[in-house]
Amino acid sequence: MKVAVVGATGVVGAALLQILQERELPIERVAAFASSEKPEGVSFNGTTLPVHAVSAERLAEFDAVFFASGEDQSATYAPAIAKRGGIVIDNSATFRLQPDVPLVVPEINGETIEAHHRIFPVANCTAIVLCVALAPVREHAGLRAVQVATYQSVSGAGRAGLQELADGEAAVVGEYPEPRPAVFGAPIVRNVVPFVGTAAHDGYTSEETKVREETRKILNQPELRIAVTAVRVPVRYAHSEAVFFETEGTTSVAELSRAFETAAGVAYHAEGIVTPREVEGQDQVHVARLRAQDDSGTRFAMWVVGDQVRKGAATNGVQILELLLKRGWAGAAK
Numbered sequence: 001m002k003v004a005v006v007g008a009t010g011v012v013g014a015a016l017l018q019i020l021q022e023r024e025l026p027i028e029r030v031a032a033f034a035s036s037e038k039p040e041g042v043s044f045n046g047t048t049l050p051v052h053a054v055s056a057e058r059l060a061e062f063d064a065v066f067f068a069s070g071e072d073q074s075a076t077y078a079p080a081i082a083k084r085g086g087i088v089i090d091n092s093a094t095f096r097l098q099p100d101v102p103l104v105v106p107e108i109n110g111e112t113i114e115a116h117h118r119i120f121p122v123a124n125c126t127a128i129v130l131c132v133a134l135a136p137v138r139e140h141a142g143l144r145a146v147q148v149a150t151y152q153s154v155s156g157a158g159r160a161g162l163q164e165l166a167d168g169e170a171a172v173v174g175e176y177p178e179p180r181p182a183v184f185g186a187p188i189v190r191n192v193v194p195f196v197g198t199a200a201h202d203g204y205t206s207e208e209t210k211v212r213e214e215t216r217k218i219l220n221q222p223e224l225r226i227a228v229t230a231v232r233v234p235v236r237y238a239h240s241e242a243v244f245f246e247t248e249g250t251t252s253v254a255e256l257s258r259a260f261e262t263a264a265g266v267a268y269h270a271e272g273i274v275t276p277r278e279v280e281g282q283d284q285v286h287v288a289r290l291r292a293q294d295d296s297g298t299r300f301a302m303w304v305v306g307d308q309v310r311k312g313a314a315t316n317g318v319q320i321l322e323l324l325l326k327r328g329w330a331g332a333a334k
């Protein structure tokens with residue numbers, strides 16, 4: 001199978017190359033693309049891959065194409081790749097909410113893939129981390145309502161987000177004036193910024209709307225009551241979420257703990273805390289500080305942390321390809 005990564009010089013693209021080399025997929029060739037040719041290339045499996053400027057012609061020979069490059073490139077190139085039978089795994093929001101496009105988190109809803117599907121959006125990173133933690137709750141007791149406040153790392157805004165934090169930190173430590181914020185709506189160093197994405201018409205941000213709508217689609221609960229506040233924090237990698245949820249049936253902390261202990265993709269911490277720095281580079285979603293809100297038996301709270309570049313983006317995309325290979329729906333073109 002020949003695999004292309006578009007956006008290979010970015011945060012998600014680099015993670016995709018790393019994960020493709022970590023996992024044993026039947027890949028004969030990996031190629032890297034970006035907006036323009038990069039003489040320095042990118043590293044893959046102990047070698048340097050050349051980075052080419054992306055074009056429709058150059059993508060034509062690949063059996064599977066990962067997009068980690070934004071909405072425009074996915075919208076431009078994905079339909080033709082799908083039309084010739086290639087697999088598209090897309091980290092942008094372009095196709096996520098389209099009908100008859102599955103929004104797959106393999107631990108939760110792999111069964112939504114059908115043989116004819118070719119385009120596989122990877123859901124919003126915050127939504128993936130949230131859904132991996134909510135799925136065991138839904139399985140065990142049903143899910144009626146969710147409120148979540150997020151603590152999102154700067155790498156969620158790509159290379160530019162990481163750079164803005166680094167530049168701000170250098171200025172604060174060096175005691176010279178901080179550069180004006182360009183990526184985030186306010187200085188991110190020694191601060192939290194309660195605004196992620198762009199403004200939406202109803203007072204929510206685009207990020208908050210994505211988390212709400214994509215969570216409903218992944219969990220197959222279009223009417224789920226869910227409210228989101230998305231906040232950017234001066235953390236490099238991994239998103240954290242304070243989640244308050246209400247179940248359909250009555251349950252207990254002990255029963256929910258057992259559900260988390262056996263849940264796919266979840267690392268459950270019965271004791272202590274977990275922080276984003278500890279989970280950087282991991283694929284599991286961590287659940288800690290599970291507790292009851294009151295004695296109703298239906299209202300609980302938990303702390304959830306996951307590396308959004310890995311499970312929230314690159315790992316989830318590679319897992320989708322693995323699922324397709326397992327079912328015989330992806331592979332080398334005949």
Ligand SMILES: NC(=O)c1ccc[n+]([C@@H]2O[C@H](COP(=O)([O-])OP(=O)(O)OC[C@H]3O[C@@H](n4cnc5c(N)ncnc54)[C@H](OP(=O)(O)O)[C@@H]3O)[C@@H](O)[C@H]2O)c1
Pocket residue numbers: 006007008009010011012013033034035036054067068069070071073091092093124125155156157158159160308309312313
């Ligand atoms: N970062 C996250 O946590 C995260 C999580 C989930 C989803 N995503 C999504 O994943 C995608 C990539 O995000 P990122 O954080 O990795 O961004 P990033 O670090 O800014 O990297 C962007 C990548 O896209 C490439 N690119 C930009 N314009 C291009 C064009 N016209 N043609 C081809 N390639 C182009 C860049 O190449 P150059 O080097 O040539 O500029 C770079 O490789 C976005 O859709 C983002 O929303 C990100």
